[in-house]
Amino acid sequence: MNIPVIDTHVHLDELSDPDQAVTEAREAGVLAIVAVGMDLPSNTKILDLARRYPGYVYPAIGYHPWKISLSGVRENLGFLQEHLDEAAALGEIGLDYKVPVERELQHLVFQDLLDLAWRKKKPVIIHARQAHEDAYELVRRNDLPRAVFHWYSGPLEVLKRLLLEGYSISATPALAYSPKHQEALAVAPLKQVLLETDSPVRYQGLESRPAFVAQSLAEVARIKRLDPEEVAFRTNQNARDFFGIVS
Ligand SMILES: [Zn+2]
Numbered sequence: 001m002n003i004p005v006i007d008t009h010v011h012l013d014e015l016s017d018p019d020q021a022v023t024e025a026r027e028a029g030v031l032a033i034v035a036v037g038m039d040l041p042s043n044t045k046i047l048d049l050a051r052r053y054p055g056y057v058y059p060a061i062g063y064h065p066w067k068i069s070l071s072g073v074r075e076n077l078g079f080l081q082e083h084l085d086e087a088a089a090l091g092e093i094g095l096d097y098k099v100p101v102e103r104e105l106q107h108l109v110f111q112d113l114l115d116l117a118w119r120k121k122k123p124v125i126i127h128a129r130q131a132h133e134d135a136y137e138l139v140r141r142n143d144l145p146r147a148v149f150h151w152y153s154g155p156l157e158v159l160k161r162l163l164l165e166g167y168s169i170s171a172t173p174a175l176a177y178s179p180k181h182q183e184a185l186a187v188a189p190l191k192q193v194l195l196e197t198d199s200p201v202r203y204q205g206l207e208s209r210p211a212f213v214a215q216s217l218a219e220v221a222r223i224k225r226l227d228p229e230e231v232a233f234r235t236n237q238n239a240r241d242f243f244g245i246v247s
Contacts, residue, residue, distance in 0.1 A: 002029040003232045006239040006247070007213040008170055009092075009125065009150050009196035010035050012057065013045035021199070021209045022053055028211035031236060032247040034196075036060045036092045036125060039067035040079050047086060058243055060089040060125055063113060065096040065106050073105075077112055088243045090117040091125025092150070095135045110135075114142040123242055125150055132158045140165055146242055148194055153180035156187065163192055168242065170194040173203045173212055175219035185223050193220060194242065195235050 007025070012035035015021045025033060035050060035057050037043035043061040050059035061083060063076045084090060093113045095106050117124045123146035128135035132154030139147045140162075149162060152169035159169070169188050174181050185193065195216040199208040203215075220235070221228040239245055 002214050003217065003228055004029045004031045004236070005195055005213050005217050005232050006030070006032045006034070006236050006245060007197050007199075007210040008034045008148070008194045008239050008243070009172075010199045010210050011038070011042075012049050012199075012210075013037070013042050015200050015209065018049055019052075021211075022057065025210040026056070028214065030210050030213060032056055032058060032239070032245050033210050034058045034060055034088065034125075034239075034243055034245075037062050038064040038092060039072070040076050043079060043083070047083065055247060058088040058245055059086065060091040061087045062091040062093045062125065063109060064092045064127060065094055065101055065110075066099050068101050068106060068109050070105060073109060077109070077116075080113070080116060084116060084120050084122060087122070088245070089123045089125055090120075092127050093124060094127035095129075095131035095138075096127060097130040107134075107138075110138060111142075114138060114144060117144055118142055123147065128154060136162045136167075139167070148242065150196065151181065151198060152184045152188075153178060154184075156183060159184055159187060163188055166192075168192040168194055168238065170196040171216045171220050172196055172198050172201070173208060173215040173219065175216065175223065177204065182223060185220055190224060190226070190231065190234050191238065193235055194239050195220065
């Protein structure tokens with residue numbers, strides 16, 4: 001039996017067989033899964049999956065910058081307003097300057113989402129690519145008490161500021177080979193670290209599933225020179241506090 005851990009970032013609806021992945025995760029000792037949505041169709045699937053696995057799959061619903069289009073804004077924001085109470089967090093949301101979605105539109109949507117999270121008192125799961133500083137600044141200015149910058153691989157200087165503000169970052173299996181990600185985990189206090197897989201993202205050619213969170217655990221333990229049991233115990237507590245997980 002592996003050490004019990006929580007996978008805090010899974011695109012469960014994008015796995016070829018979500019039910020099989022949940023069974024496998026349970027067998028591998030994964031305590032709980034936070035399933036994240038990208039847009040209206042994926043949010044609907046995530047909420048359905050969470051209803052099938054109460055107390056195991058915790059839903060987060062969001063509007064990913066990759067999915068933003070002018071014609072889709074109204075219905076996506078409407079869905080989130082209506083259903084955010086059913087979710088443990090708002091996410092995945094954020095800013096991505098590498099994709100051809102107008103920055104102005106991304107900012108308008110992100111601001112609206114941060115307002116919503118603030119009103120509903122929900123934690124936020126942030127995606128940022130080539131946009132770490134702007135994403136951090138907007139989260140901070142909106143006074144959000146709980147935010148995780150998922151798979152953080154941005155500038156160290158921004159990282160230090162977001163850590164001082166009390167925000168968290170999450171660790172993926174990419175720690176095995178990504179110097180930027182390793183550097184971030186070396187700096188972040190364990191109290192501000194969550195574990196995740198971003199499944200079904202491929203790491204070195206291999207499609208990930210929630211059971212792969214054991215790799216994120218092993219890598220954080222290696223970087224921090226701590227026992228994996230200790231890292232698991234503390235990051236599980238972080239995940240429970242952050243998302244209200246009771247597993
Ligand atoms: Zn993701």
